[in-house]
Amino acid sequence: xxxxxxxxxxxxxxxxxxxxxxxxxxxxxxxxxxxxxxxxxxxxxxxxxxxxxxxxxxxxxxxxxxxxxxxxxxxxxxxxxxxxxxxxxxxxxxxxxxxxxxxxxxxxxxxxxxxxxxxxxxxxxxxxxxxxxxxxxxxxxxxxxxxxxxxxxxxxxxxxxxxxxxxxxxxxxxxxxxxxxxxxxxxxxxxxxxxxxxxxxxxxxxxxxxxxxxxxxxxxxxxxxxxxxxxxxxxxxxxxxxxxxxxxxxxxxxxxxxxxxxxxxxxxxxxxxxxxxxxxxxxxxxxxxxxxxxxxxxxxxxxxxxxxxxxxxxxxxxxxxxxxxxxxxxxxxxxxxxxxxxxxxxxxxxxxxxxxxxxxxxxxxxxxxxxxxxxxxxxxxxxxxxxxxxxxxxxxxxxxxxxxxxxxxxxxxxxxxxxxxxxxxxxxxxx
Amino acid sequence: xxxxxxxxxxxxxxxxxxxxxxxxxxxxxxxxxxxxxxxxxxxxxxxxxxxxxxxxxxxxxxxxxxxxxxxxxxxxxxxxxxxxxxxxxxxxxxxxxxxxxxxxxxxxxxxxxxxxxxxxxxxxxxxxxxxxxxxxxxxxxxxxxxxxxxxxxxxxxxxxxxxxxxxxxxxxxxxxxxxxxxxxxxxxxxxxxxxxxxxxxxxxxxxxxxxxxxxxxxxxxxxxxxxxxxxxxxxxxxxxxxxxxxxxxxxxxxxxxxxxxxxxxxxxxxxxxxxxxxxxxxxxxxxxxxxxxxxxxxxxxxxxxxxxxxxxxxxxxxxxxxxxxxxxxxxxxxxxxxxxxxxxxxxxxxxxxxxxxxxxxxxxxxxxxxxxxxxxxxxxxxxxxxxxxxxxxxxxxxxxxxx
Numbered sequence: 001x002x003x004x005x006x007x008x009x010x011x012x013x014x015x016x017x018x019x020x021x022x023x024x025x026x027x028x029x030x031x032x033x034x035x036x037x038x039x040x041x042x043x044x045x046x047x048x049x050x051x052x053x054x055x056x057x058x059x060x061x062x063x064x065x066x067x068x069x070x071x072x073x074x075x076x077x078x079x080x081x082x083x084x085x086x087x088x089x090x091x092x093x094x095x096x097x098x099x100x101x102x103x104x105x106x107x108x109x110x111x112x113x114x115x116x117x118x119x120x121x122x123x124x125x126x127x128x129x130x131x132x133x134x135x136x137x138x139x140x141x142x143x144x145x146x147x148x149x150x151x152x153x154x155x156x157x158x159x160x161x162x163x164x165x166x167x168x169x170x171x172x173x174x175x176x177x178x179x180x181x182x183x184x185x186x187x188x189x190x191x192x193x194x195x196x197x198x199x200x201x202x203x204x205x206x207x208x209x210x211x212x213x214x215x216x217x218x219x220x221x222x223x224x225x226x227x228x229x230x231x232x233x234x235x236x237x238x239x240x241x242x243x244x245x246x247x248x249x250x251x252x253x254x255x256x257x258x259x260x261x262x263x264x265x266x267x268x269x270x271x272x273x274x275x276x277x278x279x280x281x282x283x284x285x286x287x288x289x290x291x292x293x294x295x296x297x298x299x300x301x302x303x304x305x306x307x308x309x310x311x312x313x314x315x316x317x318x319x320x321x322x323x324x325x326x327x328x329x330x331x332x333x334x335x336x337x338x339x340x341x342x343x344x345x346x347x348x349x350x351x352x353x354x355x356x357x358x359x360x361x362x363x364x365x366x367x368x369x370x371x372x373x374x375x376x377x378x379x380x381x382x383x384x385x386x387x388x389x390x391x392x393x394x395x396x397x398x399x400x401x402x403x404x405x406x407x408x409x410x411x412x413x414x415x416x417x418x419x420x421x422x423x424x425x426x427x428x429x430x431x
Numbered sequence: 432x433x434x435x436x437x438x439x440x441x442x443x444x445x446x447x448x449x450x451x452x453x454x455x456x457x458x459x460x461x462x463x464x465x466x467x468x469x470x471x472x473x474x475x476x477x478x479x480x481x482x483x484x485x486x487x488x489x490x491x492x493x494x495x496x497x498x499x500x501x502x503x504x505x506x507x508x509x510x511x512x513x514x515x516x517x518x519x520x521x522x523x524x525x526x527x528x529x530x531x532x533x534x535x536x537x538x539x540x541x542x543x544x545x546x547x548x549x550x551x552x553x554x555x556x557x558x559x560x561x562x563x564x565x566x567x568x569x570x571x572x573x574x575x576x577x578x579x580x581x582x583x584x585x586x587x588x589x590x591x592x593x594x595x596x597x598x599x600x601x602x603x604x605x606x607x608x609x610x611x612x613x614x615x616x617x618x619x620x621x622x623x624x625x626x627x628x629x630x631x632x633x634x635x636x637x638x639x640x641x642x643x644x645x646x647x648x649x650x651x652x653x654x655x656x657x658x659x660x661x662x663x664x665x666x667x668x669x670x671x672x673x674x675x676x677x678x679x680x681x682x683x684x685x686x687x688x689x690x691x692x693x694x695x696x697x698x699x700x701x702x703x704x705x706x707x708x709x710x711x712x713x714x715x716x717x718x719x720x721x722x723x724x725x726x727x728x729x730x731x732x733x734x735x736x737x738x739x740x741x742x743x744x745x746x747x748x749x750x751x752x753x754x755x756x757x758x759x760x761x762x763x764x765x766x767x768x769x770x771x772x773x774x775x776x777x778x779x780x781x782x783x784x785x786x787x788x789x790x791x792x793x794x795x796x797x798x799x800x801x802x803x804x805x806x807x808x809x810x811x812x813x814x815x816x817x818x819x820x821x822x823x824x825x826x827x828x829x830x831x832x833x834x
Contacts, residue, residue, distance in 0.1 A: 066434060070752075380719035
């Protein structure tokens with residue numbers, strides 16, 4: 001990752017950030033918002049054309065295993081996290097309120113994120129990124145830092161890298177050559193990993209969306225739910241039940257005939273402008289199937305996506321903790337700060353304990369994943385805790401502010417809504 | 432490089448401790464639960480073996496492991512040292528039986544106190560002692576600043592007077608680390624700890640408690656009646672330093688709280704493993720990829736319990752790792768204790784519920800484990816005391832503000 005380190009050293013110096021305009025006050029978004037219920041054809045995608053094809057697909061090497069217990073991120077990770085944390089504080093947090101109200105990701109945010117190189121770590125050097133080894137831990141740390149700013153906008157920022165990370169990890173040489181250079185460039189396409197469907201007790205391994213074999217490839221039918229920035233996305237990775245095989249992932253360009261999107265506003269994640277993706281007799285070529293020779297791939301995508309949500313929960317949970325500490329110290333009732341009461345103080349302790357728990361389980365799973373060790377169990381446990389305790393933290397955040405927490409004067413009500421997503425969402429992000 | 436796996440080099444130690452837990456502790460676990468106050472003589476030979484391991488530096492099941500190694504962590508690199516080894520060993524041993532670990536000769540909490548705060552001379556002099564810890568008195572529990580046992584300097588000796596309760600291994604140990612005040616009017620700064628050999632006149636065991644669980648471990652009431660100890664038996668500094676106050680004696684707790692958390696982690700794992708086995712015989716298994724809500728309710732419950740177990744486990748290793756790397760870990764030590772303490776009670780009780788009449792019956796150890804677990808949410812600072820410690824630190828509050 002020497003290249004990435006060098007790039008970041010430059011970026012993290014304030015001059016460069018200033019030059020990029022990252023410190024400029026955020027300008028209000030002006031794009032027209034998508035009205036609920038209005039279905040539009042998929043956005044026109046750029047012409048994705050194969051670039052220079054490698055002899056074999058580029059793969060990131062597994063991270064090394066030191067054999068030692070260690071909670072210290074590498075110097076490089078530390079620097080990346082500090083940069084992303086600043087970015088989240090300066091670009092995401094101030095924009096979160098409007099993005100939530102308008103159901104849209106502000107203009108320019110994604111290009112600034114791309115300039116920062118978020119997403120390029122997961123793309124191998126040979127294809128224009130700066131990845132040399134698998135960086136699930138780095139991805140987790142980045143998602144956590146972004147979600148400290150805002151979960152919805154973090155999802156919007158991370159959505160394209162979910163697609164590029166999957167292509168880097170499981171794409172064949174043709175798929176990589178066609179799509180990855182675009183993701184490593186300056187004008188990163190909006191893209192989304194679409195796994196969810198609107199079904200009670202949804203199981204990502206049991207899909208209603210179908211893929212039938214055709215003489216030239218596959219025909220897809222179904223509806224995907226809660227797809228980040230669906231209406232803007234140029235490229236989708238869609239899960240569908242492939243007849244005779246089971247759940248599989250397909251690369252679908254937005255301009256393909258039969259693709260349409262519809263706004264799907266939800267309780268939270270509104271800054272990510274979630275939408276439904278309709279697939280009506282969508283014909284894709286034989287090359288659209290991802291990881292056709294890797295049976296483990298689909299489960300890995302589901303696991304790494306869940307891990308991404310754990311990281312987001314940790315980031316938003318930390319935002320809650322950082323917000324309630326000064327609040328309960330300043331808020332006075334019965335003649336003294338409410339933090340002098342055990343009923344209040346113990347809730348703060350429990351937020352800290354459960355937050356650290358979620359964080360450690362997430363990091364444990366991430367380290368195992370990037371080292372190529374089995375990690376299904378660790379992801380399941382991290383997700384269970386992130387779902388239950390993450391929501392509890394969101395709940396406690398509102399409760400500690402009382403009636404004020406219920407109003408939009410404070411961000412805790414938004415975090416409450418966002419944290420409910422953690423146990424619901426499948427797809428959208430990838431650690 | 433972030434990695435939360437048990438260190439590879441600790442595997443032999445873990446394996447040894449596991450063998451001991453499964454071959455020494457488990458076979459006699461029920462026997463001494465029934466025979467409360469009977470001395471588990473099987474432990475004597477085993478304790479000698481542990482002494483040997485500790486001598487060779489390969490220890491991990493012992494109380495001495497909590498001493499902060501002066502040479503540790505100075506190289507700037509990542510240290511996986513004695514603190515981590517000790518919690519890893521403790522986890523395995525408590526997978527076997529918590530009460531029997533608490534009854535291990537020469538591995539008392541007093542030994543941990545000696546290891547934490549004794550000077551080199553004392554460390555040498557008290558080598559080989561089996562030392563219990565006596566803090567609690569009839570009139571106070573968590574409020575350890577309220578110590579009313581007195582220590583008066585008379586020539587070269589301190590004269591101790593008072594009554595101590597809840598002294599683990601108080602009857603079996605050959606010495607007791609006693610907390611006493613040099614001057615009650617000064618408050619916590621005057622509280623010091625003294626090693627009192629049981630052979631001295633004036634120290635007597637009054638009675639043993641009958642308890643909910645950990646019955647193999649004796650819990651004694653100890654009376655000190657004009658008991659004289661040489662002044663060199665005072666651990667730490669004899670000065671009453673009101674600025675430093677309690678710090679000396681409290682240091683022990685930063686090191687022992689992760690140990691109690693480790694006990695909870697080991698016990699929780701035992702209960703989860705046994706429950707998984709019983710559930711699988713009933714045709715229920717956990718699928719880690721399938722959403723919890725689409726699985727059998729027992730499997731979904733199990734996942735939730737296992738997640739809490741894993742959290743307690745990781746918080747415990749993290750707190751020990753911080754001690755190894757000489758990072759302040761007071762908050763993390765309390766987090767591990769709070770999370771592990773409440774989780775082990777939830778887990779063991781729920782495991783009994785999941786296993787029904789089999790779990791509730793003495794035919795299985797599950798009912799015993801859910802009686803044993805409760806003490807782990809109480810001793811070395813209750814759940815609520817840990818919450819206070821964490822909250823005061825996070826909120827920047829003193830003990831007079833956040834009471």
